[in-house]
Each structure stands twice: as structure tokens, then as C-alpha cells.
Amino acid sequence: MTGGFSDGWTALLLFPVLLWVPFGPFIMGALGVWCARRPGSRPRLWSVLAPLEPVGFPVTQTMLPLDDLDDPVQRDDFLGVFYVLVLGTTVLPWLLGYGITRVRRTLRARRGRV
Known part of the structure; x- marks a missing residue:
């Protein structure tokens, strides 16, 4: 029942990862929009706390033990998890949501001034 784990x-800790892969980009995009619309520490804190467990646990699972990072197979596994979970489903959607919202607000402000 535990998927081959001991x-x-x-x-139980990997279950949020299964939900994060399909829904995480939408959550992070919404958090990026929230950060762009309302400056302050609360949106940024939630942008860090929301992906902490579903992204942090698989990264630490592929990284530990640290002495095996010289092994090319483990290094490739770590880089794959890092690129997909950290950059692909977390950072990139947040940047897109934040950037698109800021550009849109800037264009509206310019249009209103002219």
C-alpha cells in the first residue's frame, strides 16, 4: 500500500507531491498574481510556505545522503527533480503570474495617462 516505501x-509525505504536480503551477501562478497586486510580506510568505512540503520533501529524498552526489546517476536524478519540481512547477508559474500582472498594470497605467 505504501508504493514500495518502507x-x-x-x-504520506509523498502524497502532496502527487497533488502538487497537476495543481501546483496554478497555485503558484495565482500566488504570483497576488504578490503583484498586493505588495507586502503576507503574499510573499505564502509563496514560500505553499510549496515547501510538496517540493522540499522530494528534493531532500533525492539529495540524501550527501556523500553520493558525486555519483552521476544520483546527480542526474537530483537535477531532474530540481528542474521539474522547483523550476517547472513552482518558480516559472510564479514568475509568469507576477510578470504578466505587472506588465498589464503598467500598460493600463500608460494608456490612462495618454
Whole structure:
């Protein structure tokens, strides 16, 4: 029942990752829009806290033990998880939501001045 893992806690910690892969980009895009519309610490704090467990757990699972990072297979696994989970489903959607909102607000402000 635990997907080949030795205990149920590991499977329980990996369950949010299964939800993060399809829904995470939408959540991070919405958080990017929220950060662009309302400056302050609260939106930015949620932008860090929301992906902390579903992204941090698989990254640490592929990274530990640290002495095996010299192994090219483990390094490739770590880079793959880093590129897909951290950059692909977390950072890029946040940047797109933030950037598109800021550009749109700037264009509206310019149009209103002219």
C-alpha cells in the first residue's frame, strides 16, 4: 500500500507531491498574481510556505545522503527533480503570474495617462 516505501510516513509525505504536480503551477501562478497586486510580506510568505512540503520533501529524498552526489546517476536524478519540481512547477508559474500582472498594470497605467 505504501508504493514500495518502507513505511507509511514516507508515502504520506509523498502524497502532496502527487497533488502538487497537476495543481501546483496554478497555485503558484495565482500566488504570483497576488504578490503583484498586493505588495507586502503576507503574499510573499505564502509563496514560500505553499510549496515547501510538496517540493522540499522530494528534493531532500533525492539529495540524501550527501556523500553520493558525486555519483552521476544520483546527480542526474537530483537535477531532474530540481528542474521539474522547483523550476517547472513552482518558480516559472510564479514568475509568469507576477510578470504578466505587472506588465498589464503598467500598460493600463500608460494608456490612462495618454
